[in-house]
Amino acid sequence: MANGNPFKPSFGASPPVLAGRSEILDALEEALDSGTGHPDFTSLLIGVRGSGKTATLNAVQEHAQNKGWLVIAETAHGNLCDRLIAGTMELSGDAHASSGRPRLTGVSALGVGVEFERASSAVATAGEIRLRPVLTTLGSRLASERRGLLITIDELQGGEPPQLREFATTLQHVTRREELPIAFVGAGLPSIEDTMLQDSAITFLQRCSHHEITDLSNAATVTAFAEPIAANGGHINEDALQRVVKASNGYPFMVQLIGFHSWRATASDPPHLQIEEVSSGIAEAERRLQQLVLAPMWRAMSEMDRQFALAMAIDEGETLTADLSKRLGRSSSYVSIYRSRLMRSGFIHSTGHGRVDFAHQTTRSWLRSPNRTP
Ligand SMILES: Nc1ncnc2c1ncn2[C@@H]1O[C@H](COP(=O)(O)OP(=O)(O)OP(=O)(O)O)[C@@H](O)[C@H]1O
Ligand SMILES: [Mg+2]
Structure with missing residues (x-):
């Protein structure tokens, strides 16, 4: 076996070379360099599982850090705003945060899953501190130092709607109204277009620039x-x-x-x-x-999604959606609903007008295999 394997086949791990993303990275980096008026100053990265959203976020964070910016990198789950408050206060180095040394909140029996929580977040949880003023304070200080704060939030599809609403309202206020140098890049699965981005209370996130993280050329x-x-x-x-x-x-x-x-x-x-x-x-x-x-x-798919996929696996290559209508005995509009669902999940992709194929070459043989699990 050759030593020094450079490849990183793990979700969330940055690849040895982040190929094919220079256009998106250039746009995001230009936005950080030019400030709040740039349309990409608040952006969303949208792509299927494993397309490289987290890897792209990592690269933007690195750029921000290299130019002397502060960075808060969060995922959307749970009490997002509390964690953002704690993170902002920690970076601000203000009186509350500096008195809060990291403390251990949970160690599993095997020693994995060690979590630190800043004592300051306990204050935030009590509802005494809101996100907006702490961000305004830090943002104003950074503006006077001619640098900024980048907030990244990964896995937006896992966020709690009330938390996302509060975050979006605050972000809108500090970036648009106060014009503070607080940039935002979020990342999520295409399903957020049907959920989070349909929520009328989160309109600000809808107005962020959308960047699709597509397959590589x-x-x-x-x-x-x-x-x-x-x-x-x-x-x-x-x-x-x-x-x-x-x-x-x-x-x-x-x-x-x-x-x-x-x-x-x-x-x-x-x-x-x-x-x-x-x-x-x-x-x-x-x-x-x-x-x-x-x-x-497959486990997350509905019965009809599965029937759609199995009807495609009959073909040796791409499938005509007209054939799917016949095979499934359904109207073309019904078929097109499932076509979009499976495209959004990254199970299939379009290969031209009225044609689809599996996104991964091995899917067909896997679906046909008698010992497929589950
Ligand atoms: N541009 C790229 N070129 C080469 N490899 C990449 C690229 N982007 C990501 N990868 C690799 O692909 C894998 C998945 O990347 P990543 O975890 O960033 O995807 P993701 O979109 O965040 O997935 P998920 O939706 O599950 O969070 C990782 O092994 C990563 O190293
Ligand atoms: Mg990811």
């Missing part, structure tokens, strides 16, 4: 494989490279899975990835994709 996928291999002293044959690019179908998580398991299958030093190694890497990556992505999606 072929050129970006080549970069995502070839650059880390070369940077770590390895080499990949042209035919092997073509093979991995095709097998990953532009899905960032699959790029990392294939890269990781192909590198792992390579015995030569320096590592030389050829067809044999990448074939074994692709096979292992497909097994993992089935367990980690397809099976959880």
Whole structure:
């Protein structure tokens, strides 16, 4: 096995090369550099599971930190506003926060899941401190120092509506009315378009710039494989490279899975990835994709979603939606509702007008397999 595997097949882990996102990163970085009037100063990243939202957020945070900005990186779940208050106070270094040393709030028996909570958040929980004034204080100070605060909130789909409403109202006030240098980048699954972004009390988040985190182009996928291999002293044959690019179908998580398991299958030093190694890497990556992505999606699908998917698996390649209407005995408008649902979850994608295919190449054989679990 070759050492120094550069690939990172874990959700939330930044890849060795964040390929194909320079346009979005340039826009977000330009927004931080130019200030509150820039349309991307408050932005949302929207993409399916494993498309690279968290990795992109990480890159924006790094840019902000490098330019001397302060950063609060949160996920949306639970008492978001309390955590934002605690984070802001900690960064402000004000009297409340500085007296609050980190304290341990919970250690599981195995020593994992250690959580720290600032004593100051207890004050916030008591409702004595609101988010708006603490942000205004910190934002005003940062404005006078000609820098700013970046707030990122990941996994917006898991947020509590009242918390998101309070956050959105506060953000609107501090960025639009007070014009303070407090930038925001949120990230969530496409389902937020049907939930959070339909909530009339969260209109401010609807008005943020929307950036779609899409599949990688072929050129970006080549970069995502070839650059880390070369940077770590390895080499990949042209035919092997073509093979991995095709097998990953532009899905960032699959790029990392294939890269990781192909590198792992390579015995030569320096590592030389050829067809044999990448074939074994692709096979292992497909097994993992089935367990980690397809099976959880399948469990979350309704009976009709599943019938739709099974009706597609009859074809060897793309499926005409007109054929799905016939196979399922349903109207074209009924079929189009399920088509959109499955596209939003990242299970299928459109391949042209009236045509769909599975987003992952291994889906068809997985659906057909008699020992598929679940
Ligand atoms: N642009 C990219 N190029 C190459 N690999 C990437 C890219 N973006 C993300 N990845 C890799 O893809 C995997 C998924 O990325 P990430 O966790 O950021 O996705 P996500 O959209 O946040 O997923 P989720 O919806 O589950 O939170 C990780 O292994 C990451 O390293
Ligand atoms: Mg994520």
